[in-house]
Amino acid sequence: MKSFDDYLLNKEYARVERLGDKLAEVEPLIDWEVFRPIIREMYDNRTERGGRPNNDEVVMIKMLVLQSWYGLSDPELERQATDRISFRKFLGFPDDIPDRATVWSFRERLSYTGKDKEIWEELQQQIDSKGLKVKEGVIQDATFITADPGHKKVDEPRGPRAKTRRSKDGTWAKKGKKSSFGYKLHTKMDMEYELIRELETTTAKVHDSQIDLSQPGEIMYRDRGYFGGQCKGHNATMNRATRGHPLEIREKMRNKRISCKRSPGERPYAVIKTIFRSGHTRLTNILRNHTRNIFNCFSYNLLQLNTLTYKSDKLANAIIK
Numbered sequence: 001m002k003s004f005d006d007y008l009l010n011k012e013y014a015r016v017e018r019l020g021d022k023l024a025e026v027e028p029l030i031d032w033e034v035f036r037p038i039i040r041e042m043y044d045n046r047t048e049r050g051g052r053p054n055n056d057e058v059v060m061i062k063m064l065v066l067q068s069w070y071g072l073s074d075p076e077l078e079r080q081a082t083d084r085i086s087f088r089k090f091l092g093f094p095d096d097i098p099d100r101a102t103v104w105s106f107r108e109r110l111s112y113t114g115k116d117k118e119i120w121e122e123l124q125q126q127i128d129s130k131g132l133k134v135k136e137g138v139i140q141d142a143t144f145i146t147a148d149p150g151h152k153k154v155d156e157p158r159g160p161r162a163k164t165r166r167s168k169d170g171t172w173a174k175k176g177k178k179s180s181f182g183y184k185l186h187t188k189m190d191m192e193y194e195l196i197r198e199l200e201t202t203t204a205k206v207h208d209s210q211i212d213l214s215q216p217g218e219i220m221y222r223d224r225g226y227f228g229g230q231c232k233g234h235n236a237t238m239n240r241a242t243r244g245h246p247l248e249i250r251e252k253m254r255n256k257r258i259s260c261k262r263s264p265g266e267r268p269y270a271v272i273k274t275i276f277r278s279g280h281t282r283l284t285n286i287l288r289n290h291t292r293n294i295f296n297c298f299s300y301n302l303l304q305l306n307t308l309t310y311k312s313d314k315l316a317n318a319i320i321k
Contacts, residue, residue: 064103138190170183224239
C-alpha cells in the first residue's frame with residue numbers, strides 16, 4: 001500500500017516538476033544525511049528506558065529551511081507542509097508532518113544545546129569540500145533585525161520578567177536620524193562565491209566595530225562603520241574623517257575602491273529581508289534569534305549554491321557548443 005501511495009504522490013508531483021520547482025533544485029546540492037547524527041545527539045530516549053520515537057532528523061532540518069525560505073510562522077509551516085506537494089516532496093514524503101509544537105520544541109533544543117552552530121559548521125565543511133573555499137577576500141557587514149519593544153515603561157526591566165510578545169534582550173540603537181529596536185545580524189561573505197561563511201547575532205546597540213569575524217590571512221573589506229575596530233586579518237576597512245582630520249584625496253580614492261569591492265555584501269540582507277521576510281522578528285531573546293539567523297543564512301547559501309550550479313552548467317554548455 002505504501003508503494004502505491006508513493007506512486008500516486010509522485011504522479012501528482014510530476015506536473016509541479018514540469019512547471020519548475022526550486023526546492024527540487026536545491027535538495028541534491030548538499031548531503032542532508034550528515035546532519036542526522038548531529039541532531040540525534042540532542043535526544044536521550046535511545047537508551048534501554050526507551051521513549052516516544054523522535055521525528056526524522058532530516059525532516060526537521062528541512063522544515064526549518066522551509067520556514068526560513070518562505071518566511072512562515074510555525075502554524076503556517078505546518079499547514080503549508082501538509083498542503084503543498086512541493087514541500088512534501090522536499091521533505092521526502094514523510095508519513096507524518098511535524099506539527100507546530102514539534103517544530104517549536106525542536107528549534108528550542110537546537111538553541112539551548114548549541115547544535116544549530118554544529119549544523120552551520122557542517123554546512124561550511126560541505127561548501128569547502130566542493131572546492132568553494134575563500135580565495136579572494138571576505139566582506140563583513142551588519143544589518144538591523146527589528147523587534148517589538150512593547151508598551152511597558154522605559155524604567156521597567158526586561159530580562160526574564162518581560163512578557164512573551166515583548167523582546168527580552170532587544171536594545172535600542174540609532175543610525176543617523178533613525179532609531180531601531182531589536183538585534184543585529186553580522187555576517188562575513190566571501191567575495192568570489194558570495195556565500196556567507198560566518199555570522200554573529202548581537203543586540204542592536206552593539207557597534208559594528210566590536211565584532212570581528214575575520215581570520216588571520218584573510219583580506220577583510222568593511223565600510224567606515226568599522227573604522228578603528230580590531231581586525232585579525234588584513235585590514236581593508238574604509239577610512240573615516242575625524243574632527244580636524246578630513247580625508248585626503250588618496251584616502252578618498254581608497255575608500256571608493258573598497259566600496260566597490262564590499263558592495264556585494266549587502267545582497268544577503270536584501271534576500272533575507274525581502275525574499276525570506278525576516279527583517280523583523282517576534283522571537284524574544286538573542287539565543288532564539290541566533291538560531292533563526294543561522295537558518296536564514298543556511299537558506300541563503302542554498303539559494304546561492306543553486307545559482308552557482310546554474311552558472312557552472314551554463315558555462316559548461318557554452319564550452320561544449
